[in-house]
Amino acid sequence: MKRIPLGQTEAPNVVLGLMRIADKTDDEIRHLVATARDAGIDFFDHADVYGRALHGCESRFAEAMQLSPSERAEITIQTKAGIVGDGPYFDFSYEHLIESVEGSLRALQTDYIDILLLHRPDALVEPEEVARAFDELEASGKVRAFGVSNHTPRQIDLLATAVSQPLVANQLQLSITHAPIIAQGVASNMVGTDQSLTIDGGGILDYCRIKGITVQAWSPFQAGFFTGTFLGSDDYPELNAVIDRLAAAYDVPAIAIATAWITRHPAEMQVVLGTTSPERVAGAALGSDIPLSRSEWYELFRAAGHKVP
Numbered sequence: 395m396k397r398i399p400l401g402q403t404e405a406p407n408v409v410l411g412l413m414r415i416a417d418k419t420d421d422e423i424r425h426l427v428a429t430a431r432d433a434g435i436d437f438f439d440h441a442d443v444y445g446r447a448l449h450g451c452e453s454r455f456a457e458a459m460q461l462s463p464s465e466r467a468e469i470t471i472q473t474k475a476g477i478v479g480d481g482p483y484f485d486f487s488y489e490h491l492i493e494s495v496e497g498s499l500r501a502l503q504t505d506y507i508d509i510l511l512l513h514r515p516d517a518l519v520e521p522e523e524v525a526r527a528f529d530e531l532e533a534s535g536k537v538r539a540f541g542v543s544n545h546t547p548r549q550i551d552l553l554a555t556a557v558s559q560p561l562v563a564n565q566l567q568l569s570i571t572h573a574p575i576i577a578q579g580v581a582s583n584m585v586g587t588d589q590s591l592t593i594d595g596g597g598i599l600d601y602c603r604i605k606g607i608t609v610q611a612w613s614p615f616q617a618g619f620f621t622g623t624f625l626g627s628d629d630y631p632e633l634n635a636v637i638d639r640l641a642a643a644y645d646v647p648a649i650a651i652a653t654a655w656i657t658r659h660p661a662e663m664q665v666v667l668g669t670t671s672p673e674r675v676a677g678a679a680l681g682s683d684i685p686l687s688r689s690e691w692y693e694l695f696r697a698a699g700h701k702v703p
C-alpha cells in the first residue's frame with residue numbers, strides 16, 4: 395500500500411469509508427476492517443450523519459470493533475460534522491460543531507478524533523465561529539487535525555481568514571465517470587462543451603495541490619451521484635472494455651484499475667472506498683500503486699466519455 399503525505403503526517407492512498415455499514419453484523423464489520431488492515435488500510439472515514447440514526451455508523455463501528463487503546467492508536471479515525479439531516483441543512487455554528495464532535499466521541503468510544511472535516515459548505519458560515527470551535531477542540535485534545543469536504547477554493551480561503559489550523563484534506567466526489575474536478579481543466583476555454591464549464595468553484599484540484607491539501611475521492615466507483623457503479627454496468631461498455639483489458643494486463647481485478655485511475659494522478663489523492671465487501675476492498679487496494687501510463691490513463695478518461703480536445 396502506497397502512503398502519501400497528509401498534513402504533518404502520512405496515510406495510505408486507499409482508505410475505507412464506513413457510510414454503508416449500518417445494517418452489517420459485528421462479524422461482517424470485523425471481517426471488512428480486518429481485510430482492510432491486511433491490505434495496509436489503517437485509515438477509516440466516518441461522519442456523524444452516516445447511518446439511520448445520528449452517529450449510527452460510528453456506533454456500529456465501535457460496538458463491533460471494541461478497540462483496545464493500543465488498537466485505537468494504530469488507526470486514523472476521520473469523521474465529519476456540519477450536515478443536519480433533519481431538514482436537511484448545513485450548520486457550521488460553534489454550538490453545532492462542538493455538539494457533533496462530542497456525539498462522535500461517544501459513538502466511536504474514543505477520546506480523540508484524528509481528523510475532523512466540515513462535511514458540506516454552509517451558506518451561513520461565519521469563519522470566526524468555526525475558528526472558535528476548532529481552537530477549543532484542538533486545545534482539549536479532542537480533535538488533532540482539521541479539513542473540509544465538498545469545498546471550493548474560495549470557501550477554503552474564507553475559512554482561512556479566521557481558522558489558524560491547516561486544513562489538511564478536502565473530500566470531493568471523484569470517479570472516472572464523475573470527474574469534473576479533472577475534466578474541466580482538460581477542456582478549459584472551449585465554447586460549446588459543457589465539460590469546459592466550471593462547476594467545482596474553479597480549479598479546486600490544482601488549488602489543493604498548490605496549498606498541500608490532500609484530495610480524498612468519495613464515491614470512487616459510482617457513475618454519478620449515488621446512481622450505481624459503472625463497474626460492469628451495461629451503460630459503460632467502452633469503459634468496461636478498457637478497464638477489463640488493463641485489468642488482465644496488470645493481472646488485477648477491474649476495481650483495482652478504477653482505483654488506479656485516481657491513485658495514478660500526481661496530486662497524490664486518497665481513494666475513499668465505500669464497498670462493504672471484503673473481496674472488493676482487497677481488490678481495490680491492489681490499485682494503490684499501479685503505474686498506469688499516460689496513454690492508459692487518458693484512454694480510460696476518454697472511454698468514460700470525457701473530451702480530450
Ligand SMILES: NC(=O)c1ccc[n+]([C@@H]2O[C@H](COP(=O)([O-])OP(=O)(O)OC[C@H]3O[C@@H](n4cnc5c(N)ncnc54)[C@H](OP(=O)(O)O)[C@@H]3O)[C@@H](O)[C@H]2O)c1
Pocket residue numbers: 410411412413414439440513543544565566611612613614615616620622623625626649666667668669670671674
Ligand atoms: N464527503 C462526502 O460528501 C461524501 C459523500 C458520500 C460518501 N462519502 C464517503 O465516501 C465513501 C465511499 O462512497 P460510496 O460508498 O458512495 O462509494 P463507492 O465505493 O463508489 O460505492 C460503493 C457502493 O457501490 C456498490 N457496488 C456495487 N458494485 C460494486 C463494484 N463492482 N465495486 C464497488 N462497489 C460496488 C457497493 O456495494 P457493496 O457494499 O455490496 O460492495 C456500495 O454500495 C463513503 O463510505 C463515505 O465514507 C463522502
